[in-house]
Amino acid sequence: MLTLFGVVTVIFFLFNVLPGDPAKMMLGQNQTQEQLDVVSKKFGFDQPIGKQYLYYLNDLSPLSFQSKDPIDYTYLEEGKYQASKLFSLGNNYVVLKLPYLRESFARPGKRVSDVIGETLPNTFVLAITAIIIAMILGVFLGIVSALFKDRWLDKAIQVFSTLGMSVPSFFSAILFAWFFGYVLHKYTNLEMTGSLYELDDFGEAMSIKWKNLILPAIVLGIRPLAVVIQLMRNSLLEIFNQDYIRTARAKGLSEFKVIRNHSVKNALNPVITAISGWFASMLAGAVFVEYIFGWNGLGKEIVNALNSLDLPVIMGSVLIIALLFIIINIFVDVIYGWLDPKVKLQ
Numbered sequence: 001m002l003t004l005f006g007v008v009t010v011i012f013f014l015f016n017v018l019p020g021d022p023a024k025m026m027l028g029q030n031q032t033q034e035q036l037d038v039v040s041k042k043f044g045f046d047q048p049i050g051k052q053y054l055y056y057l058n059d060l061s062p063l064s065f066q067s068k069d070p071i072d073y074t075y076l077e078e079g080k081y082q083a084s085k086l087f088s089l090g091n092n093y094v095v096l097k098l099p100y101l102r103e104s105f106a107r108p109g110k111r112v113s114d115v116i117g118e119t120l121p122n123t124f125v126l127a128i129t130a131i132i133i134a135m136i137l138g139v140f141l142g143i144v145s146a147l148f149k150d151r152w153l154d155k156a157i158q159v160f161s162t163l164g165m166s167v168p169s170f171f172s173a174i175l176f177a178w179f180f181g182y183v184l185h186k187y188t189n190l191e192m193t194g195s196l197y198e199l200d201d202f203g204e205a206m207s208i209k210w211k212n213l214i215l216p217a218i219v220l221g222i223r224p225l226a227v228v229i230q231l232m233r234n235s236l237l238e239i240f241n242q243d244y245i246r247t248a249r250a251k252g253l254s255e256f257k258v259i260r261n262h263s264v265k266n267a268l269n270p271v272i273t274a275i276s277g278w279f280a281s282m283l284a285g286a287v288f289v290e291y292i293f294g295w296n297g298l299g300k301e302i303v304n305a306l307n308s309l310d311l312p313v314i315m316g317s318v319l320i321i322a323l324l325f326i327i328i329n330i331f332v333d334v335i336y337g338w339l340d341p342k343v344k345l346q
Contacts (some may be wrong), residue, residue, distance in 0.1 A: 007322040044073040059100040101316035112316035123297035127282035130221035142232025164226030170288035193294030216293040224278035235267035276332040
């Protein structure tokens with residue numbers, strides 16, 4: 001909660017010191033002063049920065065104060081959000097509600113939570129697919145690399161891993177889109193751009209296009225795949241020198257059982273740490289990959305919001321990303337307790 005509070009504070013003051021009138025960003029440059037004044041009052045832009053900060057905290061807090069006076073920013077306006085009145089406190093109600101991320105500047109009347117809700121599931125699908133590819137191939141290639149240490153197969157895997165970590169994601173995305181989506185299109189039947197849901201040929205209904213997931217998922221998974229290979233290889237080589245591995249081999253266990261039952265599970269700790277960080281980063285949007293492939297995810301939405309100075313969407317997206325980072329880190333701590341009996345959960 002303290003981490004999230006710090007993120008909220010930094011985000012608010014970072015974006016509210018930017019030059020420009022938020023009301024003009026919302027309505028455009030060709031509006032009258034009267035219209036700008038109405039919007040400024042409605043959204044609290046006419047208040048001192050400290051008071052705007054308190055308004056923002058009040059909007060985000062599930063337990064908040066809502067005014068009974070219609071002229072106040074915190075007035076409990078019908079339809080603004082679903083809120084349950086708990087009790088009355090002077091000129092305010094204390095209410096229980098979902099966090100309110102405000103409305104988009106670029107699409108007046110549309111809530112930021114709705115914008116994120118439309119794009120985040122697509123990013124989830126893309127990130128989970130990429131992580132599964134990275135985990136399965138990375139663990140397998142890491143094991144192979146450790147078993148064939150210093151041989152040509154190990155060196156070939158190391159070259160691939162080094163390239164995977166070195167090549168920027170935007171370059172890989174452009175290269176894959178051009179080569180597999182354009183040059184080899186008649187063989188792969190893959191498109192250079194496309195999202196998970198697209199209009200059908202008649203323009204009447206949305207249909208799922210699973211083939212559009214292949215290229216962005218592979219590109220997004222290349223760098224975590226390279227990291228997993230290195231971590232798995234190095235971790236296994238260290239474990240192979242442990243006394244309990246020598247004991248297992250001395251008892252006559254097959255190499256397959258030694259690796260499966262005694263080595264891989266203990267070697268996964270650093271891999272889980274790396275994957276958790278990469279997964280959270282992927283949920284941060286995978287901005288370049290989504291934008292190049294035209295994938296309608298959170299990353300592409302953040303780029304569009306930056307181009308249009310849609311500050312509520314940017315701020316809301318960063319908050320959701322921070323929350324996901326916190327949840328994933330807690331989840332990883334729990335997984336540690338299962339992987340390593342020496343780790344005690346309290």
